[in-house]
Amino acid sequence: MRIVVIGSGTAGSNFALFARKIDRKAEIIVIGKEKTMQYSPCALPFTLSGKIPKLEDIIVFPNEFYEKQKIKLLLETEAKAIDREKKVVVTDKGEIPYDKLVLATGSKAFVPPIKGVESEGVFTLKTMDDVKQIQSYIKERNPKKALVIGAGLIGLEGAVAFRELGMDVLVVELLEHLLPTMLDKEMASIIQSHMEEKGIQFRFGAAVSEIIGNPVNAVRIGEEKIDADLVLVATGVRANTELAKQANLEVNKGIIVDEYLRTSDPDIYAIGDCAEVYDAVTGNRILSQLGTTAVRMAKVAAENIFGRNVKFKPVFNTAITELFDLEIGTFGITQERAKKEGINVVIGKFKGSTKPEYYPGGKPITVKLIFRKKDKKLIGAQIVGGERVWGRIMALSLVAQKEASVEDVAYSETAYAPPISPTIDPITIAAEMALRKFK
Numbered sequence: 001m002r003i004v005v006i007g008s009g010t011a012g013s014n015f016a017l018f019a020r021k022i023d024r025k026a027e028i029i030v031i032g033k034e035k036t037m038q039y040s041p042c043a044l045p046f047t048l049s050g051k052i053p054k055l056e057d058i059i060v061f062p063n064e065f066y067e068k069q070k071i072k073l074l075l076e077t078e079a080k081a082i083d084r085e086k087k088v089v090v091t092d093k094g095e096i097p098y099d100k101l102v103l104a105t106g107s108k109a110f111v112p113p114i115k116g117v118e119s120e121g122v123f124t125l126k127t128m129d130d131v132k133q134i135q136s137y138i139k140e141r142n143p144k145k146a147l148v149i150g151a152g153l154i155g156l157e158g159a160v161a162f163r164e165l166g167m168d169v170l171v172v173e174l175l176e177h178l179l180p181t182m183l184d185k186e187m188a189s190i191i192q193s194h195m196e197e198k199g200i201q202f203r204f205g206a207a208v209s210e211i212i213g214n215p216v217n218a219v220r221i222g223e224e225k226i227d228a229d230l231v232l233v234a235t236g237v238r239a240n241t242e243l244a245k246q247a248n249l250e251v252n253k254g255i256i257v258d259e260y261l262r263t264s265d266p267d268i269y270a271i272g273d274c275a276e277v278y279d280a281v282t283g284n285r286i287l288s289q290l291g292t293t294a295v296r297m298a299k300v301a302a303e304n305i306f307g308r309n310v311k312f313k314p315v316f317n318t319a320i321t322e323l324f325d326l327e328i329g330t331f332g333i334t335q336e337r338a339k340k341e342g343i344n345v346v347i348g349k350f351k352g353s354t355k356p357e358y359y360p361g362g363k364p365i366t367v368k369l370i371f372r373k374k375d376k377k378l379i380g381a382q383i384v385g386g387e388r389v390w391g392r393i394m395a396l397s398l399v400a401q402k403e404a405s406v407e408d409v410a411y412s413e414t415a416y417a418p419p420i421s422p423t424i425d426p427i428t429i430a431a432e433m434a435l436r437k438f439k
Helices: 011-022 039-050 062-069 128-141 153-164 185-197 242-246 291-305 335-341 389-401 406-410 426-438
Strands: 002-004 027-031 073-074 079-083 088-091 094-097 099-103 107-109 145-149 168-173 200-204 210-212 218-221 224-227 230-233 237-239 268-270 275-278 284-286 319-323 327-331 345-353 366-372 378-383
Touching: 002 011, 002 230, 011 027, 011 073, 011 200, 011 291, 039 128, 039 153, 062 073, 062 185, 079 242, 079 319, 094 153, 128 230, 145 153, 153 185, 153 200, 153 319, 185 200, 185 319, 185 366, 185 378, 224 284, 268 291, 275 291, 319 389, 327 389, 335 345, 335 366, 335 378, 345 426, 366 389, 366 426, 378 389, 378 406, 389 406, 389 426, 406 426
Parallel strands: 002 027, 002 099, 027 073, 099 268, 145 168, 145 230, 168 200
Antiparallel strands: 079 088, 088 094, 107 237, 210 218, 218 224, 275 284, 319 327, 327 378, 345 366, 366 378
16 A cells, blocks of 8 residues: 655654554655654744754654655655546656545644735744744844734744843734633733743734834834834744645645544545644534644554544643743633633632642642533643643643543542642642532
8 A cells, every 4th residue: 555645744754653653564655845854843932042952953853764664755845736536646746646645734824914024034933944044033133122923822932032032022912811722811811920020021902013124123013113123923823725625625724534534535634733623622623733633643544544443532732831930731621712602611720839838849830620511521721830730731631531520620539749749739629619619
């Protein structure tokens, strides 16, 4: 069997490796525009700040590793079209026949039509080339004032990087608080205060209407002109669906797949940022543009191409990050989104310490749990704290995937040791707060 993969990013690279583990004889060909196979896009802001010393360090495996696995690489190659009738991928270097095709075409940075957005000094932060361009610009121009458009994950991580490089930073967000798809306003305010203490300024409910100068020297927000000599556009990403559309596959915001990750053509699968999956809370189709989702989809698609019939489960979009020395973890629905979706919820919230009161060095931690009122199921969580947020959010995400109730969380078994955690964990106390509201 010949399997052709379009896309050499996280989804495509991992699919090729999973497929090779399952079958040692299948012919696997990966077509990719970039020079290397998978690297970590999530690491880009940390290479920008210098926390990761070399950009090349974020490449997961060298190209030779895949070649040793007898995976054929066609890099710096662009797929132009898919001929479903002939079962051929048309590239700028020739035609590649396939038995099974995997679309792992990823996503691209969305750049809104702002006047002056094409000017020198305006960047996105999606690829290794983006980092190289920003680093070159900083070295050449030594900018002092950075402006970030968008307060999502990439925008905030980019803002931190610029601040750590010594710049004054202003973040402009159209909505009313930072991380608007991940956090509720009162949880976001904890992060905002922390970042403001570190010297980052915010402007919410505002939009940049013009970028002035070439190279950039200012932006316009409404009637106000604000000095800026570097602009980062971090207004989200869009799925790369052009090839799928040209091939007359079913496409919405992303490529539509079934629970086995097959497209409307049973010989073509779609995985990663380009594919629509199901939301675990609402049941609606959504894009889950996370590296962890891409890896899971790669694994499931590889299993199914070899006839193992594994279903890809609906997603809670579990995510974590660290901004300066503050950890943030979330999954599932927010209280604000639940209201819009017409889902009645019960909230449990607790602010405590990561260690017992008597043990020195404990750091503040705030836990917000969201339970569906009609069946008491855990459908969302937000944690902001000084340490060990990641372990708590992953534990909660796992029990939510197992349809845990408020009682399951409130009476769950946890671990205790004075240097690490309190006797009664903050997540169980938050669940207790919610449980009282059910009675």
